[in-house]
Amino acid sequence: MRAVTVLGLEGSANKVGAGLVRDGQVLSNPRFLPGQTARHHRGCVLAVLREALQEAGLEPADVDCVAYTKGPGMGAPLVTVAVVARTLAQLWNKPLLGVNHCVGHIEMGRLITGAQNPTVLYVSGGNTQVIAYSEHRYRIFGETIDIAVGNCLDRFARVLKISNDPSPGYNIEQMAKKGQKLVELPYTVKGMDVSFSGILSHIEEVAHKMLASGECTPEDLCFSLQETLFAMLVEITERAMAHCGSQEALIVGGVGCNMRLQEMMRIMCAERGAKLFATDERFCIDNGAMIAQAGWEMFRTGQVTQLEDSWITQRYRTDEVEVTWRD
Incomplete structure (x- = not known):
């Protein structure tokens, strides 16, 4: 052919x-x-x-x-x-x-990684969904009910006046690596769905007060936001994998480049005896x-x-x- x-x-x-x-x-x-x-x-x-x-x-x-x-x-x-x-x-x-x-x-992720039938975590500036294939459809098992995770990170970057070069999310990721204090933030998982707007409103409200008082550093806030958002995403992905009996997880979308998200997903998959598939920024x-x-x-x-x-x-x-x- x-x-x-x-x-x-x-x-x-x-x-x-x-x-x-x-x-x-x-x-x-x-x-x-x-x-x-x-x-x-x-x-x-x-x-x-x-x-x-x-x-x-x-x-x-x-x-x-x-x-x-x-x-x-x-x-x-x-x-x-x-x-x-x-x-x-x-x-x-x-x-x-x-x-x-x-x-x-999804199809690019499957091609590049070789994943056969993964539960997909799709995370980007405009979309946040947990997806699995069934009967000729990519079924959405869970999603954001308001803003996407990438949008949440980008908007918080503006609060801290973090550079857009090369991207706000990448710069938050680098700052988060230096964070040492976990600031408690709202954790909003609703069944299989997640909500990020309340977390964003809360951290916007407390950020300047906490920075001014010396309670935390900008790096601590980046670390805390990442850990909270990503923990929510890992939770709903694991729940979808359990429902589907899946032994593969695939991360796609721009936020999927984040190495901390990949690490957290990899730990979850290892605990389940499953395998994580992810790609780089290309x-x-x-x-x-x-x-x-x-x-x-x-x-x-x-x-x-x-x-x-x-x-x-x-x-x-x-x-x-x-x-x-x-x-």
């Missing part, structure tokens, strides 16, 4: 990426970080597309399908990338595929190759998005996708 090559375009939030995947091999995966998001994507998407083709050593004729992020995400960036994908599909006379961003993360952070990989899985099972159906959906839930490529 001839190898299938899929171009993936990702632009659901503050990064734009293009990736090429051929039968389970990532051929290229460049991405750019923005200034102002939608304007940035319009200015950079063709350059990153050109770079992806050059890096892979391919021409448009070598591409079998064009995949793009249908959602979830921010409206203006999603529309920008969808327009480019539609245009390329028509110019190159190629099939088009609208991909769920969350499913893209594949955790939003990228085009993950959209190409999910698109490849969809395309090889006969899925195609008609041009008239190639809209975007800002609230496109993980469990809305029919997973035709898994038994």
Whole structure:
């Protein structure tokens, strides 16, 4: 059977990426970080597309399908990338595929790590979900009922005036390594769901008072916030694994790069006799190759998005996708 090559375009939030995947091999995966998001994507998407083709050593004729992020995400960036994908599909006379961003993360994680049927902890700036596959759907076992864990960390970084370079979450992670005092914070697990807004409000309220009085350091607050948030995530992931009888856990999404989260998850898995799978920032952070990989899985099972159906959906839930490529 001839190898299938899929171009993936990702632009659901503050990064734009293009990736090429051929039968389970990532051929290229460049991405750019923005200034102002939608304007940035319009200015950079063709350059990153050109770079992806050059890096892979391919021409448009070598591409079998064009995949793009249908959602979830921010409206203006999603529309920008969808327009480019539609245009390329028509110019190159190629099939088009609208991909769920969350499913893209899962399929890239499965590809890179080799995880077969993991319980997935999906953690990013815009999403927090615990997911497991069952009967041709990625079922959501638990999720945040308000803000995402990455959003919580980013907003706390602004409270402490922590730099955005290279990212607020990364800088909080480095500061947390130096923290020595655990400040008690609200711990909000509601069944299989979690809530982060109350924790954020509380730590915003007490941070300046505690720092001014010398009760703790900024590093202590970063350490305490990370430990609390991640303990909540580990708890609901373990509960989902117990429910499913799962012996594999997979972390995906931008916050999945955090080494402390990986460590806590690894300890939990070891205690259960299970195995943890995780990737580094090349594949955790939003990228085009993950959209190409999910698109490849969809395309090889006969899925195609008609041009008239190639809209975007800002609230496109993980469990809305029919997973035709898994038994």
